[in-house]
Amino acid sequence: MKRERINAPKGVSEYVPPRSSAFEWVRDNLIEPAALAGYQLIELPVFEDTQLFSRGVGESTDVVSKEMYTFEDRGGRSITLRPEGTAGVMRAVIEHSLDRGQLPVKVFYSGAFFRAERPQAGRYRQFYQVGVESIGLDDPAIDAEIIALADSAFKKIGLRKYRLEITSLGDQQSRAAHKVDLVTFLDRLDLDEATRARAAINPLRLFDDKRSEIQEMMKGAPLLLDYLSAESKENFAHVCSLLDALGITYVINPRMVRGLDYYTGTTFEFIHEELGAQSGIGGGGRYDGLMQTLGGADLSGVGFGLGVDRVLLAAEAEGVLPTGEFVSDLFLIPLGIAAKKAALVIAQELRAEGIRVEIAFGDRALKGAMKAADKSGSAYAGVIGDTEIASGIIEIKRMSDGQVSSVKMSELKSALSPSASNFDRK
Numbered sequence: 001m002k003r004e005r006i007n008a009p010k011g012v013s014e015y016v017p018p019r020s021s022a023f024e025w026v027r028d029n030l031i032e033p034a035a036l037a038g039y040q041l042i043e044l045p046v047f048e049d050t051q052l053f054s055r056g057v058g059e060s061t062d063v064v065s066k067e068m069y070t071f072e073d074r075g076g077r078s079i080t081l082r083p084e085g086t087a088g089v090m091r092a093v094i095e096h097s098l099d100r101g102q103l104p105v106k107v108f109y110s111g112a113f114f115r116a117e118r119p120q121a122g123r124y125r126q127f128y129q130v131g132v133e134s135i136g137l138d139d140p141a142i143d144a145e146i147i148a149l150a151d152s153a154f155k156k157i158g159l160r161k162y163r164l165e166i167t168s169l170g171d172q173q174s175r176a177a178h179k180v181d182l183v184t185f186l187d188r189l190d191l192d193e194a195t196r197a198r199a200a201i202n203p204l205r206l207f208d209d210k211r212s213e214i215q216e217m218m219k220g221a222p223l224l225l226d227y228l229s230a231e232s233k234e235n236f237a238h239v240c241s242l243l244d245a246l247g248i249t250y251v252i253n254p255r256m257v258r259g260l261d262y263y264t265g266t267t268f269e270f271i272h273e274e275l276g277a278q279s280g281i282g283g284g285g286r287y288d289g290l291m292q293t294l295g296g297a298d299l300s301g302v303g304f305g306l307g308v309d310r311v312l313l314a315a316e317a318e319g320v321l322p323t324g325e326f327v328s329d330l331f332l333i334p335l336g337i338a339a340k341k342a343a344l345v346i347a348q349e350l351r352a353e354g355i356r357v358e359i360a361f362g363d364r365a366l367k368g369a370m371k372a373a374d375k376s377g378s379a380y381a382g383v384i385g386d387t388e389i390a391s392g393i394i395e396i397k398r399m400s401d402g403q404v405s406s407v408k409m410s411e412l413k414s415a416l417s418p419s420a421s422n423f424d425r426k
């Protein structure tokens with residue numbers, strides 16, 4: 001009886017061969033600059049106490065108010081699948097007292113995140129981020145380093161058609177001064193109740209409203225960048241001058257509002273030009289009050305999250321992905337039961353030396369197996385039967401030109417040099 005098929009839940013991103021190699025390559029390249037700069041892996045749960053996000057990310061955000069996967073576990077606790085990584089990192093830093101050691105705490109992470117958004121190209125309900133956080137020191141040079149790490153990762157992948165947008169949300173004094181004028185401005189607008197409620201929690205949110213009538217109304221709104229205190233202004237100018245020194249180009253966008261409420265000071269987004277509506281390939285910034293909000297010390301942090309799914313789409317759009325997939329150095333064709341055992345043993349020994357070996361299982365006729373060897377792209381193919389087992393000698397065929405040589409099985413390693421695949425791991 002044919003049973004009904006079960007499909008993946010709507011809107012999740014998943015990667016199966018051969019595209020999964022490209023995904024892996026992109027993800028590893030996004031991590032590499034941070035690893036070279038001394039950031040270390042932090043591996044955290046994908047579910048957390050719901051309060052971590054409602055308190056940490058902010059009630060006025062779409063992420064918290066509309067997009068969380070929240071459920072009650074069997075013990076009656078409210079649990080949420082992580083919609084982002086920064087709050088969890090902060091929780092772990094506090095819980096493990098990492099901030100009592102050397103500062104800044106420098107960590108990176110990579111994994112799945114969950115937001116119940118309306119799925120479309122580049123926007124998924126389960127997606128992947130590579131993130132970096134530096135916690136404990138408030139120094140504009142760290143802001144610049146963080147931005148440079150993201151920029152180097154994109155450049156390493158080969159992306160060119162993207163821009164960096166940057167602004168500053170200033171210190172508390174700057175935001176308080178701006179808020180007074182912004183609230184007065186908003187009071188004069190004709191806003192519906194839900195929008196007013198959002199504005200009451202965080203008036204900056206209205207800059208981010210996608211509705212054209214709101215965008216129109218917000219055209220004359222006072223901009224936070226014009227309210228920066230002398231200290232914040234100097235701090236932002238310092239970050240910009242460091243980016244100049246690093247040769248990183250940027251556009252100052254005073255209307256940029258990030259989708260999460262914890263940001264202060266420097267904030268930034270990387271926008272790719274060929275991705276349509278979901279063009280943000282990464283973003284981040286400084287978050288001064290987050291640690292205290294979550295019950296920790298009053299320490300500042302800065303970091304970013306890069307969207308692996310979108311960077312892969314961008315790399316495909318720009319045609320910069322390396323071509324090719326797994327190819328083996330040797331394709332072994334065993335003929336018979338004893339030969340399978342011999343092939344398994346040889347393969348195990350060669351693989352331990354870093355040589356890629358595939359075995360043709362399935363008892364296919366020799367002709368079909370040779371065809372499969374050809375198709376696999378393997379550098380060499382060799383047949384093992386009773387004669388080879390008895391003599392200890394195997395004939396290997398170089399697939400590029402058909403040249404055949406006889407090699408002692410014990411000396412196969414030196415006859416085969418590992419080929420480099422484009423998607424090679426380090």
Ligand code: HAM
Pocket residue numbers: 083084085086115117122123124125126127128129131132133259260280281282283284285286302303304305306307308309310
């Ligand atoms: P975010 O801007 O919300 O920041 O997300 C970072 C990146 O994740 C986005 O630029 C985008 O590339 C990707 N992304 C977000 N939502 C989706 C989705 N539904 N589908 C596909 N990709 C998506 C954060 O999450 C902050 N935690 C970043 C950060 C770290 N700030 C400071 N430290």
